[in-house]
Amino acid sequence: MDESRMNETDELAPDPRAASRTRTLGWAGLAAWAGAGLALEAAHGLKLSAYLDDELTRLLLTLAHAHGALLSIVLLLYGHLGAPLLAREDALTQRLLVGAWAALPAGFALSVIAHPEGDPGVAIVLVPFAGLALVVALVRLALASSRAA
């Protein structure tokens, strides 16, 4: 096999390190957002007024927790099942997925800071972009899955 053919094959092969990285991020994220969930439960248990009295803050932190935990699971699934479907050159899907995993819950969580009445804080701007990135990544994974089949 000549060198150029070998490079081409490498680029088309899945990247095992990328899969491993995403699994690490997935487990780390799951741990972090599980910890955040514990904190929210504690806020309920201890009746923290700063949390309980602000309905929007409660909603945003709940969304951050839910999206963070769910996207961490998605990242784990991607590490086990999705990444092997993609060629090494297709790093975009992984970047979109990791970006959404980080930005979507962060957007919800950070938008509780100095939020005006009835609207989240400016950090909420992260959410639509992260949501779009997630959708694009999932579509690309679906297409890759279809090709592999």
Place this chain on the structure above:
Amino acid sequence: MRAAVVLASVALSAWLVVEAFAVAEDLETPRDLHRVSFVGSGACARCHPSHAASFEPTFHRTMTREASRETVRAPFQGETLSYGGFVAHMTTEPDAEGTPRFVVTTTRRGEHGEELVVDRAIVARTVGSHRDQQLLTREDDRYVRMPVAWDIDESRWIHMNEAFLTPDPEGLDDDRVALTDYARHVVTWNDNCVFCHNVGPRPGLDPVTERFSTEVAELGIACEACHGPGSEHVRVNASPLRRYALHGGGLGDRADPTIVSPSRLAPARAADLCGRCHGQRITEDIGRFLRDGDPFVPGEDLALYSAPLFADTTLDGEPVFAPRFWSDGTARLSAYEYQGYAQSRCASEGELTCIDCHAMHEGDPRGQIRPAMTGDAMCTRCHDALVDPRRRADHVRPEGARGVVVEGPAHVAVACVDCHMPRVVYGLRAMLRSHRIDSPPRRPGARTSDRLDACALCHLDGSDRGHDPSAAAPLDDLFAGDPIQRAAVTAALGRLDRSHAVGPSREARMALLLEVMRDDRYPGVRSMAWAALREIAGIPIENSQFSPTDPRPRRMAQLGSLTQALGVAPLGPETHASLRARASEQAIEIGE
């Protein structure tokens, strides 16, 4: 793929720029709120939940309600109220669907002792939820106020003749009051209460048929009463870009021309907003008001449509409103706070406005004083020199009285408002603070309609008059004054907290109050005397040993028991006769 992403980013950026320019232009475009419709507080609460929640407990919010088990404060469990031979029976009955409805059945005895039903009215709406709750019944095209109301503080039924400053009608002592006197305060809601107790009222009076087709945007006082109609605000702020341009995600705060924010208004315009209801007014175009409602929208100059009533305001050339003011022009009835404010130098020379001291979204619903403005804080914010105790001690000495009155410390305990906003305003059986903020004027004499000065309300025995022997003791007003002077002194007798050191003794106060309860011709004044007596004698509020609207013989019996129980020595007959001989018969009527 990369090209698609770049293209999409460029398109998004271009759209954002165009939208941003459109929003910026929109935020600079003034709106005519006369052309905007109301949306109701539910729509406001969706985006402003904290403001909605903080306004909810106010008495403004619950000013007018549809009658229901949740809104009607009275028990309606068969209670009765007797007045001048009429008996009102309060009962609850289920309607066809089993929903409770509240019924007031009025009866009186016929010539042969038989019980005659004079009226049977179903409560349709309630007005008020603070001290009294008035009841409305539906009569064809209109709502009508009933002659009885529920006293929330005292948990008892009262006749409306007691709530307003009205003298006893003929026949009360014989239990034979005329129906017109029994129903003296029965008024139509549609051309009266509707204006101030609801949002967006339109009485809809047809001048030809004289029938009403009244509409209100919302019962009670809700968001749009102060912030203006909100449909345009709701429509344009569906755009998140616009919202974030306004509040910057919590980092900024810009004015929105589609809604009125009272705190952004000039002081006079903010006061106009409150003065619309807290300042009785008169208009030259009453027909328009009764047909289409008050055209004023928040933020406007109130004078465009109406003028506040003052002592010299005339109706058909007659100064008919003069009795509502003290001789110096200070309002002496509630709902004239705007006039008092306008007469104050804090407003004319300063920049004070109502919401500097009052708040709709914080503080105790009773008075709605800003928590940061309680005590003297509301005054020392501008008059900061008076925070210094030495300067304050100097300040509280009456002018020209140095060396005559006690030194400062005794007066330093007195709040600024006790002297500069004294309780000389009558409102529904209570003496309220005047909103004419001024230096306490010394009363020239004891003329009827002379304002009781701030000193008099504590120095009831005239103990502050050593330097001015010509001045009469305020206690003389208890009998010789007109009804509002009598009410003011009566209420002052019940305030032992600050005045006990200088006024009459507790026992003397009780004797004087018992006299008022027996003989004053105004049930409202008698009612205030009973409240004052309870206060200083420590009688529980639920005690029903006295009924201010009972005929005099029955009151005499009740007072006999009370006097015995309290161990009070009555005034001597000569003292009583001498004081009573000077009683004024000047009637004060509250315009409805």
